[in-house]
Amino acid sequence: MTGMEQWKGKICLITGASSGIGEETARRLAGHGVRVAIAARRGERLETLKGEIEAQGGEALALTTDLRDEESITAMFAALREQWGAADVLINNAGLGWEGSLIEGKNADWREMLEVNVLALSICMREAIAQMRGKPDARIVNIASSLARRVPAGRGVGFYSATKYAVRALNDGMRDELMIEGSPIKVSLVSPGLTATGFHASFYRDAERAQDAYRKSQPMQPSDVTDAICFVLSAPPHIVFDDLIFRSMGQVY
Numbered sequence: 745m746t747g748m749e750q751w752k753g754k755i756c757l758i759t760g761a762s763s764g765i766g767e768e769t770a771r772r773l774a775g776h777g778v779r780v781a782i783a784a785r786r787g788e789r790l791e792t793l794k795g796e797i798e799a800q801g802g803e804a805l806a807l808t809t810d811l812r813d814e815e816s817i818t819a820m821f822a823a824l825r826e827q828w829g830a831a832d833v834l835i836n837n838a839g840l841g842w843e844g845s846l847i848e849g850k851n852a853d854w855r856e857m858l859e860v861n862v863l864a865l866s867i868c869m870r871e872a873i874a875q876m877r878g879k880p881d882a883r884i885v886n887i888a889s890s891l892a893r894r895v896p897a898g899r900g901v902g903f904y905s906a907t908k909y910a911v912r913a914l915n916d917g918m919r920d921e922l923m924i925e926g927s928p929i930k931v932s933l934v935s936p937g938l939t940a941t942g943f944h945a946s947f948y949r950d951a952e953r954a955q956d957a958y959r960k961s962q963p964m965q966p967s968d969v970t971d972a973i974c975f976v977l978s979a980p981p982h983i984v985f986d987d988l989i990f991r992s993m994g995q996v997y
């Protein structure tokens with residue numbers, strides 16, 4: 745079976761599902777009949793999304809998780825296994841950025857970006873793979889960024905970019921390790937450009953500056969990124985997408 749049909753009734757764990765790209769992807773996959781395990785810190789938002797999915801006839805499992813806390817990650821995987829079983833798909837989507845120069849950046853901001861974007865993503869890949877062993881087909885989709893390949897000057901994205909370069913390296917390294925050992929588990933990178941979500945109000949610590957950025961450079965919508973994730977997941981079992989990089993026609997940098 746190919747296309748999204750192949751995931752009907754299967755289990756997909758989506759991190760960062762309380763907002764933006766993760767939330768939209770959970771909604772879409774549930775519409776395709778995928779059982780979505782949705783994780784983030786804001787449990788009340790997860791419960792609202794779960795209610796919405798269930799009202800549409802879908803299945804959702806809310807897993808309140810702080811990805812900066814290793815015990816919380818372990819608990820998330822344990823709860824998934826106990827309540828539903830092993831994940832067939834992991835969408836490693838949670839992530840954040842804080843604006844700041846490399847010359848004057850703050851340790852606390854750097855630490856949080858590293859812990860969520862890099863360390864938690866690595867732990868989630870490792871733990872998901874441990875659960876996926878023995879499955880004939882399983883996938884991991886890591887969300888990087890168009891900034892995983894370049895660092896536009898003067899935008900305060902230096903450290904955030906560095907974490908996304910790391911995501912690209914981790915994605916490629918894991919994909920190749922699995923291919924060398926003949927594992928059927930496929931690992932793909934999705935690298936979107938500017939997308940209108942909660943990301944930028946947080947990045948600038950200022951909602952008005954986020955709106956200003958969107959006025960200057962027309963962003964994509966979360967559903968555009970979900971389209972790309974579904975495209976990657978729709979590949980037949982003998983194909984693995986390495987990296988899908990895309991942005992809106994209105995993005996000027």
Ligand SMILES: NC(=O)c1ccc[n+]([C@@H]2O[C@H](COP(=O)([O-])OP(=O)(O)OC[C@H]3O[C@@H](n4cnc5c(N)ncnc54)[C@H](OP(=O)(O)O)[C@@H]3O)[C@@H](O)[C@H]2O)c1
Nearest residue numbers: 760762763764765784785786811838839938939941942943
């Ligand atoms: N928006 C863009 O322009 C853009 C472009 C390229 C790539 N990306 C990437 O796309 C991914 C999704 O971002 P988005 O744009 O959808 O942003 P968003 O709306 O801000 O969503 C980020 C998600 O990450 C979760 N998260 C952050 N810290 C967490 C933690 N400590 N523990 C658990 N969950 C945590 C948030 O949940 P809680 O706050 O509830 O924990 C939220 O659900 C990120 O990896 C981002 O780097 C975004």
